[in-house]
Amino acid sequence: MKITKAALLKTTLIDYPEKIASTIFLPGCNLRCPFCHNKDLVFEHEKNLLPIEEIIKYINKRKNILQGVCISGGEPLIYKDLPDLVKEIRSAGVKNIKIDTNGILTERLFDADPDYIAMDIKTVPGKYNMLSGNLHDPDIAEKINSSIVKIMRSKIMYEFRTTLVPGIIEYKDMEEIACIVKGCMKYTLNKFSRKNTLDKNYSKITPYSEKEYKTFLEILKQYKIPTFFRGL
Numbered sequence: 001m002k003i004t005k006a007a008l009l010k011t012t013l014i015d016y017p018e019k020i021a022s023t024i025f026l027p028g029c030n031l032r033c034p035f036c037h038n039k040d041l042v043f044e045h046e047k048n049l050l051p052i053e054e055i056i057k058y059i060n061k062r063k064n065i066l067q068g069v070c071i072s073g074g075e076p077l078i079y080k081d082l083p084d085l086v087k088e089i090r091s092a093g094v095k096n097i098k099i100d101t102n103g104i105l106t107e108r109l110f111d112a113d114p115d116y117i118a119m120d121i122k123t124v125p126g127k128y129n130m131l132s133g134n135l136h137d138p139d140i141a142e143k144i145n146s147s148i149v150k151i152m153r154s155k156i157m158y159e160f161r162t163t164l165v166p167g168i169i170e171y172k173d174m175e176e177i178a179c180i181v182k183g184c185m186k187y188t189l190n191k192f193s194r195k196n197t198l199d200k201n202y203s204k205i206t207p208y209s210e211k212e213y214k215t216f217l218e219i220l221k222q223y224k225i226p227t228f229f230r231g232l
Helices: 052-061 082-091 125-130 140-153 171-181 200-204 210-222
Strands: 005-012 021-025 068-072 097-101 116-120 157-164 187-191 227-230
Touching: 005 052, 021 052, 052 082, 068 082, 082 097, 116 140, 125 140, 140 157, 140 171, 157 171, 157 210, 171 210, 187 210, 210 227
Parallel strands: 021 068, 068 097, 097 116, 116 157, 157 187, 187 227
Antiparallel strands: 005 021
């Protein structure tokens, strides 16, 4: 697949920690998470896509302000020419690149030479069949585990992230995940949004309460994992 168009968030103070950044959203994904609220992007029906050349021109104009660029999705690693896009961004004058990924394409994690990786851990590896839809991959649990290990052994900045969706992630799942990522650099817990979900049934699910969110936090803290909330 070749990157020709993408969506652009011109300025963000959240997507790239401690940096003024732009976020590029690449269409297409190799998962079908029922709670996903970017379904138009996942199915490449997003209307507000810009030619990638326009995005590079914008970044070049803002290079004295931007401290980084976050490349998100969808799933950016599905594009084999992602390293070429990263080189163009760096040539335009922005050196710090963060990539958001679901971690399935283990072999491509570092192809684009990112400075920061944020990997979503949707749930325990054994429950990923809930997220693959008709894209079933019998080796998906092994790939998720492998990506976690590779990222934790890398020398770059990284974080793991989980959106707390009832039914997808429960306390016992968080306990198992904490065992897997013990010693990690950073973990972010995201609030579940019911808006525009891929599976309409998930728009009816009541998000966890603030008290329940804090219970997830305490589970991770027991393993001395630096944990942060987003969306509360």
